[in-house]
Amino acid sequence: MSQEEAEKLLQNTKEQTRTNTEPTTSDDPSSLEDAIKDAYVAIDEGDANTNITVRDTNLAALFGGLEGADELERVARDAEKALGRDAENVSQSRTLGLLARIGLQEISPETLEVAAEARDEYIVNSQDDF
């Protein structure tokens, strides 16, 4: 099986051309991880905000309506369940954060993995500071 796989890899090599391969650039995992770590540092030092702004009339109306109709908690609990998180205080801000994570998990799970690694490494490096 290994030899068969090796033969296949060998034959694939000669089919790679300059036009069907491309060097990766700044969206490779290591540079995203570094960028996220840099962002943690900036937040820590007060150079960046912990808020994320979304300017969207329809979403603003939706969340205003969810709160007005006492339905925000339902959405928040469903989101917590989807992410396997414990129930916490319900707010528009926290609910939006949960929903953003669900969206990323759906369309780009590897991005969340990189973010988690960046966070872990940032925490470890921070603890080295005297």
Added chain:
Amino acid sequence: MASVPRNQILRAATYVQKGGVGKTTTTAHVGVAAARDHDLDVVLVDLAGTQNDLSTHFGIGEDIEDLDAPISAVFGDDWEFIRDNIDDIVDRMVFETDEGVDIIPADPGLGGADNNLANIPVEERFDKLDAFIEDDLADRYDLVLLDLPGAENNIALNGLFAAGNVIAPLKPGAFESEQLDNLQADLDRIRDEHPVDPQLAMVIPTMIDLRTNLAEQFVTELAEEHPETSAPAHVADSQAVSNWQERGRTLFGVPDDELSNTGTRVLESYRENTSELIPRLS
């Protein structure tokens, strides 16, 4: 006769960032001279694009049309797995010629391999070929000659790192008066910008017609100003080279009675230059 300790392999690469100066011709003739006159086991590795000029030079162009084991595999992430799981992989890469040297031909995957090398961290990017020579060629051959692309890409840089020694054929011409300075500047810059250390082992004046002032001046200036790297013999401009190239032979492969006078002079130049070159590679 040269003597090379077992498992130590002499290395050189033909490299200059200019086309049509005779890199492939030089690689072929130095290789055969080393094999015939110095009894060395020689392999020529063609990394100079995908046209396979070196294989054509030895008349094996048709044999290598559908390569079974391409050299481009050496530069990829899967090379160690391939090497560990295919016992005769190197045997499949190598082609014998009837002039006493072996060839590892170029293949279409070298372009993609060059692109893929850009994804590798720079500290690991340029030692792929060196590892291949050390692990897989050093116990089979006494001398490896690399025919490199005339462009400073990742394949060429791998070749310069692996070879260390550079052979630069240069020819006289309207724009060539500064070319040796340009070549040395190129090598200096490569040393500054990359973790490779190419050293100029020999500059060979090629396609020399001493009936022209330009050529005579070129050869004289080279010898006077760069005695430590200048080849002892210039290579004359001879139609014989391309004529026999088309027929799949170096001039070594031509019967004496069929070789022209200029062809004979070219042959003797390569023999003399190779004798001078080999000790410089140790």
